[in-house]
Amino acid sequence: MAGHSKFKNIQHRKGAQDKKRAKVFTKVLKDIIVAAKQGAPTPDSNSKLRHAIAAAKKINIPKDRIDNAIKQVTNPTGQDQYDEMRYEGFAQGGIAIIVEALTDNRNRTASAVRSTFSKYAGNLGETGSVSFMFDHIGIITYKADDVKADPDKIMQIAIESGAIDVVSEDDEHTFYTEIESFSDVLDNIVKELGDPEESYIGWRPKNLVSVEDEDKCRTLFKLVDTLEDLDDVQRVFGNYEVPDHIYQKLLS
Template sequence: MAGHSQFKNIMHRKGAQDAKRAKQFAKVIREITVAARSGLPDPASNPRLRAAISAAREVNMPKDTVERAVKKATGAGGGDDYTEVRYEGYGPAGVAVIVEALTDNRNRTASDVRAAFSKHGGSLGETNSVSFMFNRVGVIVYPGSAASEDDMLEAAIDAGAENVVSADENHEITCAVESFFTVRDALEARFGEPEKAKLDWRPENSVPLDEEKARSVLKLLDVLEDSDDVQNVYANFDLSEDVAAALSA
């Protein structure tokens, strides 16, 4: 958990923001495409599409771009056909890595992911070779100003959530995967749209890394994230404040 969030923060400080934004848009459009085809094109009746549109807002995607993506996915021809695939393996220092992808060519994506692991000190494993070290959970985040700690805790418990961690900046609600949409909808009805709502992989234990090993791991994750087919990358490493500061310098 710590490793993944710190990795995101470090990556977001990098340059080439326009290129990153275009890549973010492409990844969200893929998710919108798959979500729109998995059910009705109406977000109100399609929880996955509603989550995808929420992710689009998170990266500031224009509303008309979202609407075009939904229309293209559900129109005649429907554009590209994507398949969901998951890869698992180990990076440098024995760090466990989960890669989620949406691809229109499984062979290309598998080859790219395998090459990334091989070139950067890791090894691609079989499905479920590392996922047993993670918990799959639903995560919903509200700004701290959305409610008091007590009100959020009460509402989350009533909605069926498993845990709430509140701080000045935000409230993070976690729940079982099967109750994710129910919990999110109940909280949205009371507090409005959340800042973030997604399914996540949370490691049960983390591998502490020094600066040298951290650079190697982050290089692998950076290459994986840079793939057009890859949607999400999760890893079970932990960085001390000193190491994180050194990497961000």
């Protein structure tokens, strides 16, 4: 278990992304589709789907849109068929980037991702070219303001729930799990803390690379921002960290 890490700024656009309501709706609904495809299409027997639906309700996605997303799995006739895709590449300076997408047109998505890497001084690699630098794990996050527990209590909950790690920052708590135990750990944590802000299978870098040049940071952030804005992209992960003084300057 670890109590603190500099992992916090490798997904720096969470707040900005939350403001783009339509895009957030689309991405959360696609999370529901993925969850329904990976397990039973009923929330009672599929923990991942149950919590994906809870996340959708948390941002006030209408029930009919949630139901329609599940129907794309249970009754796919005439509906768009989505494939899960992973793209791996490098940003400027050898920073490793993983892009996860859900798409109904592989050629369109691959072209958009490839051109985005090229535009911002990066290059798209082969599958497996960077994923070995990451751990593929379950990720469960809570906003600190939504949790009535101090870091010691959070640590206790993590241990008792079966999480492999937890990181407490000023603004959020993040639990990490093995993929095989993700649903069980998530259920255990929800019993203690309620529904999380986010819960998904993702990628955590084994080691972080510090980017201390302001211009390179700006280009890196533009790459990540543009990738996350693509309609088919669900999440972007990287193995970088940015010094706080540069990070705050670029956000201002």
